[in-house]
Amino acid sequence: MKIGILGAGNMGGTLGRLWAEAGHDILFGVRDPHSAKARRLSDAAGFEPRFGSFAAAAAHGETVLAAVPWEATEGVLRQAGDLSGKVLIDCTNPILPDLSGLAIGHTTSAAEEIARWAPHAHVVKCFNTVGAGALSDARYGDHSASVFVCSDHPLAKETASQLAESLGFEPIDAGPLIEARYIEPLALLWIHLAIRGKFGSKIAVKLLRR
Numbered sequence: 001m002k003i004g005i006l007g008a009g010n011m012g013g014t015l016g017r018l019w020a021e022a023g024h025d026i027l028f029g030v031r032d033p034h035s036a037k038a039r040r041l042s043d044a045a046g047f048e049p050r051f052g053s054f055a056a057a058a059a060h061g062e063t064v065l066a067a068v069p070w071e072a073t074e075g076v077l078r079q080a081g082d083l084s085g086k087v088l089i090d091c092t093n094p095i096l097p098d099l100s101g102l103a104i105g106h107t108t109s110a111a112e113e114i115a116r117w118a119p120h121a122h123v124v125k126c127f128n129t130v131g132a133g134a135l136s137d138a139r140y141g142d143h144s145a146s147v148f149v150c151s152d153h154p155l156a157k158e159t160a161s162q163l164a165e166s167l168g169f170e171p172i173d174a175g176p177l178i179e180a181r182y183i184e185p186l187a188l189l190w191i192h193l194a195i196r197g198k199f200g201s202k203i204a205v206k207l208l209r210r
């Protein structure tokens with residue numbers, strides 16, 4: 001699959017590298033291909049990332065991943081241009097810079113705002129509750145870590161779920177995009193447990209059923 005990735009940091013860089021290793025055709029959209037984060041990605045053993053503008057990455061991908069800080073997301077999507085008909089995976093979290101809370105919530109979510117900024121894209125929330133450091137190994141003993149997937153577009157849900165499953169995660173269909181209002185706060189809990197609770201960045205969320 002052709003995937004354009006907006007951002008080449010912890011999330012975009014790691015997911016892009018893992019998907020490239022799985023055979024997908026990846027183009028990273030970045031503001032500066034020589035930034036420290038982009039260089040770190042280029043230095044990863046056995047990986048030769050391709051970089052372009054946000055618009056080039058968006059044009060390249062039948063699926064596009066938004067993986068930039070929340071405060072940069074609207075501007076980056078504007079630079080990305082027309083995303084009509086494309087699956088737009090949103091892994092962002094609208095977290096305040098000091099990690100103390102969410103910049104938006106309750107009555108909207110990052111995912112719903114992104115759907116407003118990219119009105120003809122098929123937005124799907126996914127991967128926002130997984131730490132970048134855990135992306136390359138979704139196994140926890142007998143369990144696969146869960147990722148919550150919500151969207152108003154069935155094909156977008158299917159695409160994100162398959163991409164998550166291909167990395168070993170268990171995708172959980174959480175319903176329509178509005179459910180992002182409840183999935184995004186879960187990411188903040190994850191952050192507080194990982195950092196303040198000292199559980200560390202390899203923790204993951206699992207939905208148990210019987």
Ligand SMILES: NC(=O)c1ccc[n+]([C@@H]2O[C@H](COP(=O)([O-])OP(=O)(O)OC[C@H]3O[C@@H](n4cnc5c(N)ncnc54)[C@H](OP(=O)(O)O)[C@@H]3O)[C@@H](O)[C@H]2O)c1
Pocket residue numbers: 006007008009010011012013030031032035036037038066067068069070071072076091092093094095127128129130131132133
């Ligand atoms: N890190 C995690 O474990 C994690 C987990 C789940 C979700 N998330 C969410 O995923 C998103 C990305 O997080 P991350 O940890 O990957 O961030 P990151 O490592 O800081 O990478 C951010 C990327 O966005 C670019 N960027 C930053 N500010 C920009 C701006 N103003 N205009 C254009 N590009 C800009 C950076 O480019 P430069 O290299 O040029 O700075 C970099 O490529 C965030 O919304 C975050 O909340 C993160």
